[in-house]
Structures are given as C-alpha cells and as structure tokens.
Amino acid sequence: MSESLVQARGLTKKFGDFTAVDAVDFDIQPGEAFGFLGPNGAGKTSTMKMITTVSPITEGKMTVFGLDPASQGREIRSRLGVVPQEDNLDLELTVAENLYIYGRYHDMKKPEIMPRIDELLEFAQLTERRESRVEPLSGGMKRRLTIARALINDPDLIILDEPTTGLDPQARHLLWDRLYRLKREGATLVITTHYMDEAEQLCDRLVVMDQGKIVAEGSPRDLITRYATKEVVELRFGEEVKDQAVLQMAGLAERSEVLADRVLLYTEDSEQTQDGLNQKGIHPEQVLVRRSTLEDVFLRLTGRGLID
C-alpha cells in the first residue's frame, strides 16, 4: 500500500458531552478524489477542521503527510489548500489581492506569486475581475476565487468543504468542471458534500457519514452494488390505496422502502417488477424507473434521506 496522505484511526471530536465525530477510520491516498458524503450535522466539517489542524483532536490518532497535527500543524498547513464551508474572502481586498496575500502567508515572494495569480485567475475564470472588489461577485465567483486562493501554494492536498452548497445549477456545473480539471492534473482532493450527485460525479472513493460515524466506504459504483440494486421503481399512490398496495407487493422486488410520499422498489429487473405489478392489479398514479444512486445507499444504511 502506498503511503497515505491522511490516515485516521478512531478519530473523535467532542464538543462537551456531544460527540460530533465518533471514532472514524479512513485513509486518503495520493491522487484520489476522496469524498465524505452525509447529511447536515453528520460531522463532515468537524472532520475537515481536524485534518486542516484548526480543530484539536479529542481522541484517536491521525497523521497528515505522516505528520502530527497537534505539534506540526504549521508544516501540514503549508502543504494544504483549504476551501472552507463558509467563504471567508477578505472583502476589503480585490480579487487579485486576496490571492496575493495568501501567497504571502505561505511565505512566497512577489515574483513567485504574480505569475501564479495570472494562472489561477485564468483557471477560476476570473481574469476580467482581477481588480474588482470581492463583495459584488456572485456566489459562484466567490467560490471559484476561494478555490483559486487555496491553490496559491500549489498544495499537495486540497480540502473542499461543501464546494457547491448554495450555488445555482449553472454555477455548480462550472465549478465541477474546474474540479474535474484539477483531478485530471493529478491533484488529491478531499470533498465533503450532502449532494449524492456531486459525490457520484467527483469522487473516486468515499465514505458515507451519519451522526458522526462512517457507515460505509467504497467507490460510488461499489456502494451502489453493495447496498442497492441496479434499478429502482418509484411508485406514487393515492393516500387511500397506498397501504393496501404495499401489502400486495411482497415478492415483487428484492427490497422496498415505504416513504411518506412514495414507495421504492429495489430490483435487478424493472420490467419484471412492473409486469408483476400489473398481474397483481396494482395501478399506481405514477411510475418512475431509474437507476440506483447514493441516495438509495444512504436510505438503506440509515433509513433516512440525505437532504431533510
């Protein structure tokens, strides 16, 4: 096994009596895009803050680049790029100055920083906004600038805490495109998200987190194969007939989930399942066949949805 960039064993974070991260184990390898997928409050940000050494570890062990976060935090941070959940750009500085000052914090000299700023503005598609103040930028632009800022020191590991939360779909896709590019260039990314599509698209490997614990680990494909079926038949019924219909469905699919507004049938063969429904005379108001997603994995593992 190659040397892990981050290795956590029994990593725990407590705030008073409350355990936000509960004895998690994970290994992040060079060159991979590693995800933490989980709903709000799962403990993703707390975990990121421990990796970035800005939050002390309560219990357990972790190394980052083989170094100890408690005693070698500064050295670790000099090799990290951090995109926090909440933007904290300096609103009194211009776009370029925000990059410049972080270069300075990373002990870079002006002649080193200036060409890097040009490159990063190009990358973040903000070249035209170079001298603009940060305040009037759109949410997507601010996010891209925050990512550019995190890249100023050419980091060995890039931490992105909910990179696209709160962005509109177009801004999200633009951001994903930038992150793909980083991936192609061989960067190591750690991404937290509560969007299953984001995790599916961007992550080579991920852990599913819930209430401070890791409940599953694998590639998106793996997880879907392991915890869900190939396809899902989603049914909607009128309120009166739903319970009756559910009773009749036994045996039509590998597994079923009855949600407040719909019934999910997990099946390897949707045609067969639909035929079965017809034969039993079950006629839902609406039928939707789709492939399984990480959302289904999460539902299976926790009994709840990712977004509440």
Add this chain to the structure above:
Amino acid sequence: MTALSRSFRYAESEVMAYRRTWRGTVITSFVNPVLFLAALGFGLGQFIDGGSEANLSVPFVTFVASGLMAANAMQNGAGDGSFPVMAGLIWRKNFHGTITTPLGPADIIWGRLIWGVGRLGFTLIVFAVIAVVFDALEIGPALLAIPPAILTGIAFTSVITAWTLTQDDGRSLSTMFRFAIVPLFLFSGTFFPISELPEWLEPVAYLTPLFHGVELVRKIALPDADATIVTSLPMWVHFGYLLVMATAGIYLSVKLLDGRVRE
C-alpha cells in the same frame, strides 16, 4: 518562517486593506484631536490663562496638547482593538481563513499590534506636528511625548482586543466606547488636573489606565511640570501599570483568539 516574519505577513494584509479604508479613519484619527485641541486648548485656554487665577505652570494649551497625545493614543488603540477584531472574527471571518495557512492566532495578534503601532505612530506624529505648528508644544516635548503615548495605545489595543474576543456582536462595542472610553477621555486628567476632581473620585482616577498614560506623557515630555500639572507618583508606577496592562492584554488576546477560531 520565524514568528516575527509571520506577524509581519499578517500586518501586510492590514496595510493592503488600509489603502482602501483609510478615508474612514481620517476623522477620528486626525480631525477630532485637532478640534479638541482648538476648542479646549486654545478656546478655553485663553479664557483660563487670561484670568487672574491661572494656576498651571505651563500654558493651558500645552497642558491639553500633552494630555491629548495619550488620549488620542487611547482612542486609536481602542478603535483598533474593537471593530476590526470583531470583523475578523465574526463579520468578515478572515481570521478563520488565515489560520488555515501557516499563520496562527498568535501571528494575527502580533501582526495586528505591529500594524497598530505603525499606524498610531503616524497618527501621533501628525498630531505632534500640528501641536508644534500651532505653538501648543515645543518640538522637543512633542517628540518625547510620542513613545509614552504609543505605550498607552498598545495597552489599550491589547486589552480591548482581548475583551472584544469575548463578545459576539458590535452593539457591546459601542456600549464600551460610550461607557468606558468617553468617560476616561473626559476624566483622566487630559483637560484638567485630576486634583480638581471631587475628593472621593480622585482615587478612582488613579486606578484608570488613561490617567497613567497622561501622567507618563507629561512627566517625560514636560520636564518643568510641577505639582500644578502632575501628581507626585513616580514614573515607574505609570510605566509599570501600562506595561502590565499591555502584556496581560496580549497574552489574553492570543489565548482567547485561539479559543475562538480553533474550536
């Protein structure tokens, strides 16, 4: 990077931001002190010095100008330790970003202090020049007044930074100015010797920090200051008071900032 160079790196960011925000500080830093000097020093001074009961050993305007060096340092120091700190912590949150780089909380506190001293030094030089030009101070006293005034400023910045780091919103900061800084400004001997205070209030003044700043400035800058102008306390008391205040403030600021940003 050494701790010192890290602090200077942080100070750089403040200088950069200041290039854009300095206009907002002109009134409090440069205009207000001169207005006070004009109105109270010259205006009221003429009234007092001209009267038969003039009882200060220096012209009243000199008395006020020397006091204002310290009071001005307090105002600037308090300003620097309050709103910008709240901004970095809560409003702009840039402290939270900074600590994800090799810089840490101590670098932020020291960097702010370095920047604050630089800015305060400049502010005080400007005020001193104005005081000399208008004959309120001679050149020697004007220059001598700067170092003790800077110490006063550091003492205030650091203690108020520490206090701000225990607060959660800007309202408490305005309250602090209204109920701490303004009374100190008026009753710490800047505009009249504290011996003029009601007897029961005099010991209270002895306990307040600006009093020690004002006394230290006058004792250093006005060598002929006699009992009509300053108290008989030795200089080291004032110096010690301000030094302890500054040291405690810096120490607490680092601890408190660490607690606020590294949860």
